[in-house]
Amino acid sequence: MLAEAVALCECGCGTIRMRVAGKSARATCREPVPIEAHGAGIQVLLFVRRGLLTSLEIVDYGDARPLAYPLPENLNLWLPPMVQID
Numbered sequence: 001m002l003a004e005a006v007a008l009c010e011c012g013c014g015t016i017r018m019r020v021a022g023k024s025a026r027a028t029c030r031e032p033v034p035i036e037a038h039g040a041g042i043q044v045l046l047f048v049r050r051g052l053l054t055s056l057e058i059v060d061y062g063d064a065r066p067l068a069y070p071l072p073e074n075l076n077l078w079l080p081p082m083v084q085i086d
């Protein structure tokens with residue numbers, strides 16, 4: 001599987017739209033954002049549609065543009081709570 005960035009938000013926030021090339025296994029996700037990360041005044045949301053990566057959205061609460069990408073060590077991953085299904 002190869003995911004590539006195909007579009008960049010023109011506002012300067014750094015949000016990218018992605019395309020998955022070739023045949024790929026599809027993830028089973030109940031939510032369109034199965035994982036996100038939070039930092040100081042910033043959120044990073046990974047969107048999945050029909051089981052494939054579609055975008056990485058950067059949400060920040062400041063006015064700086066272009067916005068520098070946050071460093072991974074400055075983000076805390078957040079996973080939605082899971083319910084065990086038997």
Ligand SMILES: [Zn+2]
Pocket residue numbers: 009010011012013014015
């Ligand atoms: Zn933007």
